Amino acid sequence: MDIIETVNICKSFGSLQVLKGITLNIRKGEIVTIVGASGAGKTTFLQIAGTLLKPTGGTVKINGTDISRYRDFDLARFRNTHIGFVFQFHHLLPEFTALENVCIPAFIAGRTRAETIGKAGDLLDFLNLKHRINHKPGELSGGEQQRVAVARALINDPDVVLADEPSGNLDSQHKKELHELFFTLRDKLNQTFVIVTHDNELAGMSDRTITMHDGLLAS
Numbered sequence: 001m002d003i004i005e006t007v008n009i010c011k012s013f014g015s016l017q018v019l020k021g022i023t024l025n026i027r028k029g030e031i032v033t034i035v036g037a038s039g040a041g042k043t044t045f046l047q048i049a050g051t052l053l054k055p056t057g058g059t060v061k062i063n064g065t066d067i068s069r070y071r072d073f074d075l076a077r078f079r080n081t082h083i084g085f086v087f088q089f090h091h092l093l094p095e096f097t098a099l100e101n102v103c104i105p106a107f108i109a110g111r112t113r114a115e116t117i118g119k120a121g122d123l124l125d126f127l128n129l130k131h132r133i134n135h136k137p138g139e140l141s142g143g144e145q146q147r148v149a150v151a152r153a154l155i156n157d158p159d160v161v162l163a164d165e166p167s168g169n170l171d172s173q174h175k176k177e178l179h180e181l182f183f184t185l186r187d188k189l190n191q192t193f194v195i196v197t198h199d200n201e202l203a204g205m206s207d208r209t210i211t212m213h214d215g216l217l218a219s
Contacts, residue, residue: 084153143174
């Protein structure tokens with residue numbers, strides 16, 4: 001079953017054509033890495049697949065739903081409940097605890113407080129952060145902060161998690177732990193991941209590696 005289907009995705013910013021026709025399918029339960037030189041269009045493609053950017057041309061389907069014609073409000077609701085995001089910089093809100101940061105997307109989706117807190121606690125426990133749930137980001141290590149960000153991405157049971165250089169800001173030990181975590185989540189939760197990375201080790205571990213070059217998929 002395909003979780004993401006993109007057909008002939010193009011994207012231009014003024015006269016600059018960044019994507020020149022990307023057709024790609026991502027299957028459920030896959031861990032797919034996207035690699036390529038800086039400026040190849042990797043992040044732009046990931047943002048379009050995640051509905052953060054609209055393509056200049058082409059179509060995007062997520063779990064069978066064509067989101068190309070969604071209005072901004074409907075697109076935001078769809079994104080919140082169907083797509084999880086993990087970025088190089090965790091983007092945790094510094095005034096909130098780890099538990100509160102994880103809860104935010106579920107509260108936005110309208111889930112009850114009891115259900116949300118219970119699910120967030122379970123996720124943080126699963127990610128070995130039970131003892132840190134009441135700590136704020138400034139009191140956590142870089143690896144712990146990124147695991148909180150992963151829990152936040154998972155809180156609404158998304159169809160797919162999109163990650164942009166998720167280990168790029170971590171030391172080698174925390175990087176290894178994060179990479180192993182992705183595969184644990186795939187094996188135990190059948191979670192799908194699409195990861196933009198410059199890390200050759202992570203790319204080598206993935207189920208499939210896609211190389212982009214000058215806005216195209218390399219053959």
